[in-house]
Amino acid sequence: MSDKSKSELDGFLIIDVPALHRQPIVIDTALSREWLAGVMANCEYPVTAGTGHCRLRAESAADGVRIRGDIRAEAFAECVTCLEPVTLHLHADVDVFMAPVATLKESGEELTPEDLEREYFEGDIIHLSNVVSDGILLELPINPRCEGPCHNLPGLVTSDEVARRNFSIDPRLKALADIKISKEN
Numbered sequence: 001m002s003d004k005s006k007s008e009l010d011g012f013l014i015i016d017v018p019a020l021h022r023q024p025i026v027i028d029t030a031l032s033r034e035w036l037a038g039v040m041a042n043c044e045y046p047v048t049a050g051t052g053h054c055r056l057r058a059e060s061a062a063d064g065v066r067i068r069g070d071i072r073a074e075a076f077a078e079c080v081t082c083l084e085p086v087t088l089h090l091h092a093d094v095d096v097f098m099a100p101v102a103t104l105k106e107s108g109e110e111l112t113p114e115d116l117e118r119e120y121f122e123g124d125i126i127h128l129s130n131v132v133s134d135g136i137l138l139e140l141p142i143n144p145r146c147e148g149p150c151h152n153l154p155g156l157v158t159s160d161e162v163a164r165r166n167f168s169i170d171p172r173l174k175a176l177a178d179i180k181i182s183k184e185n
């Protein structure tokens with residue numbers, strides 16, 4: 001995706017800070033498949049974007065802007081184990097505090113836990129596209145799995161490995177398997 005089309009697509013996720021000082025701003029909007037596809041292109045495995053929606057409410061706080069809301073998106077991937085198609089229902093809660101970049105502490109100044117959690121904006125416009133895209137990317141599972149038997153397997157296991165685990169016996173246990181228990185005992 002070119003920078004131009006990316007910024008055009010991001011245009012619906014901006015907040016005008018002077019307007020926000022007058023009243024809270026709510027962004028309640030569908031996330032286009034095209035926009036979601038651009039976000040999901042950063043995923044480590046192939047994933048196809050479905051529908052999405054975000055509802056964010058921004059309000060002016062003492063020394064910045066608080067943004068709360070939720071993001072929902074649908075994505076289609078392959079189960080890492082059986083390779084069957086999987087529909088992922090992503091749901092991210094958003095609670096972000098953004099402060100003017102002028103309040104950013106100089107290096108060397110002591111940072112509080114709050115400082116580490118806040119994000120910064122510059123000028124009169126807050127771009128929320130990163131907040132929304134990060135929320136979506138963090139909700140994508142590391143290993144997408146179908147709802148079937150693969151669902152409860154720990155770690156990254158292929159269906160071949162599942163079959164091997166079920167049919168092979170650990171050599172250390174082989175000796176035990178060879179012991180015959182007589183009925184007389």
Ligand SMILES: [Zn+2]
Nearest residue numbers: 079082146150
């Ligand atoms: Zn599966």
